[in-house]
Amino acid sequence: MRILAFFFWIFFLANANTQTISGNLSLLSHQSIKLVGFQGLKTYPISEVTCDNMGNFTLPYTKEDYGVGYLISVDNKPLFVILSGEDITLKGETLSKPESIKVTKGQENQWFEQYAIEHPKREQALNAWMYLEKMYTQDTLFSVQKTSLRAIQVEKTRIKDEDAIYLANLPKDSYVSWFLPARKLVSSVSTVAQFHTEDIPGTIAAFRSLDYTDQRLYKSGIFKDAIEGHFWLLENSGRSLDSVFSEMKNSIDAMMVHLTKDNEKLNEVTDYLFNLLERYSHFRASEYLALKVLNETTCTIDSDLAKQLESYRAMKIGNTAPEIFFNGDLVAPSYSSGLPKKLSDIKNNYTLVVFGASGCQKCTEELPEISKFYSIWKKQDIEVVYISLDDDKKLFQSFVKDFPYISTCDYQKWNGQIVKDYYVFATPTMFLLDKNRQIILRPNSVKQMDAWVDWVLVKENR
Numbered sequence: 001m002r003i004l005a006f007f008f009w010i011f012f013l014a015n016a017n018t019q020t021i022s023g024n025l026s027l028l029s030h031q032s033i034k035l036v037g038f039q040g041l042k043t044y045p046i047s048e049v050t051c052d053n054m055g056n057f058t059l060p061y062t063k064e065d066y067g068v069g070y071l072i073s074v075d076n077k078p079l080f081v082i083l084s085g086e087d088i089t090l091k092g093e094t095l096s097k098p099e100s101i102k103v104t105k106g107q108e109n110q111w112f113e114q115y116a117i118e119h120p121k122r123e124q125a126l127n128a129w130m131y132l133e134k135m136y137t138q139d140t141l142f143s144v145q146k147t148s149l150r151a152i153q154v155e156k157t158r159i160k161d162e163d164a165i166y167l168a169n170l171p172k173d174s175y176v177s178w179f180l181p182a183r184k185l186v187s188s189v190s191t192v193a194q195f196h197t198e199d200i201p202g203t204i205a206a207f208r209s210l211d212y213t214d215q216r217l218y219k220s221g222i223f224k225d226a227i228e229g230h231f232w233l234l235e236n237s238g239r240s241l242d243s244v245f246s247e248m249k250n251s252i253d254a255m256m257v258h259l260t261k262d263n264e265k266l267n268e269v270t271d272y273l274f275n276l277l278e279r280y281s282h283f284r285a286s287e288y289l290a291l292k293v294l295n296e297t298t299c300t301i302d303s304d305l306a307k308q309l310e311s312y313r314a315m316k317i318g319n320t321a322p323e324i325f326f327n328g329d330l331v332a333p334s335y336s337s338g339l340p341k342k343l344s345d346i347k348n349n350y351t352l353v354v355f356g357a358s359g360c361q362k363c364t365e366e367l368p369e370i371s372k373f374y375s376i377w378k379k380q381d382i383e384v385v386y387i388s389l390d391d392d393k394k395l396f397q398s399f400v401k402d403f404p405y406i407s408t409c410d411y412q413k414w415n416g417q418i419v420k421d422y423y424v425f426a427t428p429t430m431f432l433l434d435k436n437r438q439i440i441l442r443p444n445s446v447k448q449m450d451a452w453v454d455w456v457l458v459k460e461n462r
Helices: 002-016 107-138 146-168 175-187 189-195 197-208 223-235 241-259 263-279 283-294 303-314 361-379 393-400 417-421 446-460
Strands: 018-025 032-039 042-050 056-062 067-072 079-083 088-092 102-105 329-331 350-356 382-388 406-409 429-434 439-441
Touching (some): 042 056, 079 107, 079 175, 107 175, 107 189, 146 175, 175 197, 175 223, 189 197, 189 223, 223 263, 241 263, 241 283, 263 283, 263 303, 361 382, 361 446, 382 393, 429 446
Parallel strands (some): 350 382
Antiparallel strands (some): 032 042, 032 067, 329 406, 429 439
16 A cells, blocks of 8 residues: 555656646647747757647646747647646647637636737837827928827827736736746847837847846747847947947846856857857957956856857957968969968968868868959958868868968867967868968958958958
8 A cells, every 4th residue: 555655646746747738739630749848049849749630639748848838740830838837728720820729728828829919919000100100290291280199199108008018917926927028028129120219228228137047038939039139239229330349248248147157058158149249240249258258267168168268369359370380281372482381481461371171061161162262362462371170181182182272281180289379179260360460350251251351452452
């Protein structure tokens, strides 16, 4: 009896921590449905089931999945659900027709469903009233109609208040009371930048108040969108470049207040944000982020991320790049005699140093692309030096045989002195140097490098 009672107790505890999403989707008979959850920048599978011949299904989830998830089937159209610890029941046709689906059980999901239907309508009406307000304010044909203008403004206020009241009346201990305002913030970025510029300061302040260690945000599915939306709005806020950089510094500082207390999320956010800033050429901001995280003594940085950030500190724009000695094999088709023995022997005004390898897929795309631009860049007094991380002579020679620029390889891969001196941790990596070996650009693609040539050099000579 004691053993039976023990197993009954274990069964009870297991089921006490498990909730279900069940229902009927009439067009999905014998089709698989997956429930997927969010974990920061990633997703993970929660459960999967095949509908019966009538389209009935049941999917379990646990308190560990608290946040937002989505259902997905063969049509590959996700239906988002709130995983707040309640049993959820759905009835409809198929996930690709969300308008056919009703939440028949699950209060938080019913609130979510109602807001998802009503809020876009309010936004559409609000934009229409704003268009009319502009017309009745600026167009002399309508500006005399003061009564109509006041009516427009009253209706604008009513719509905004109605939306705010709906959110304010949600129970404070519910997940949707946090999630819906956060989702509204993230989805409003484009509209604020284009049509509600007066709301930009308040929107930026709301982004800065987000806590990236908050599990509600981490499990929300808007973790990445919050980072991207925040910095996109800063970039598109109509400020000067110096002002944008200053604001990005302030935003990074605000994010780090909480992140420095959570190593896992600090590494995840820093890695993503650093690459995001690099991708959009916000090098001063990525440099600031790198130095701030490296100088933070209360947290631990993953070794790969630390190498990446350390590379930025050692090889940041304005620093002098180390000398390079060509001690390995050297291929230089553009030199008929007097092959350079070191980097400083190259007397061009600019030198693009590129690290890569024949086995790197991105390198096989970028390096041949450089060949196409080489004659154009050469006219602007730019030399290109390719540093190969290959360890096989035949592979190196085969890869570079058609390159018109300088190529060299010491066959030591990541252990080569040049690689260590330049803090290279990934390929391809590029540095544009001036004639004094000062780093003036860290291009993240050949396209960006060519844009710099066209903007800075070609434009100057026109």
